[in-house]
Amino acid sequence: MALLCLALGSACAHYRVQAPGAAGAGATEPKGEVLWSLAWGLVQERPRVDNCQDQALAEVTQSTNVGFALISVLTLGLAMPQQVEWRCAKAQPTPGDLGVRPVPPPETGEAP
Template identity: 90%
Template sequence: MTKRAAAVLLWVGLSSGCAHYRVQAPGAAGASATEARSETLWSLGWGLVQERPRVDNCQDQALAEVTQSTNLGFALISVLTLGLAMPQQVEWRCAKAQPTPGDLGVLGAP
């Protein structure tokens, strides 16, 4: 095998080691109001212990979008530990505030 073919195979192997999963709310609920925040979470013991993201920037609003990503480094950690430790990158955006229904009253009333 030539050096060029080996380099191409190495590049293909390294570039194919990531995955992204994205969930977005439909319609107006999917319009994000905040910048993306992210955190690296770990699943330990084949999923028996799982970290949860600390979503503290939404001020009681819903989530508009959540993306979960993994890369070659995270995959290598998972393989080398036989699944005991599995990191992943989670990114989220908060939805815009929804107006609450209320009584507008009558204009000009005393």
């Protein structure tokens, strides 16, 4: 019984993709959901990323566990659940006017 609990408790996989540098520093707490891939990947759910307010993603993690693997095996791959979590990137400053007024060119004193 202990061996079964050990096997079930440790059998999971995690994959993480993170943007390099400062872009990879997440500004939000992780948010996620369970997504399903059906008919051997022909039909795939898309995550509803609604917390980033038009910012990029800083990090995405995909996880599976023994229960998800068991569902996949019992359905012969027809249904495959997986947990997907994401963090949004920090807001990037937009290029443009910084509020500094342009300096007029000096007058040369020449008549046109």
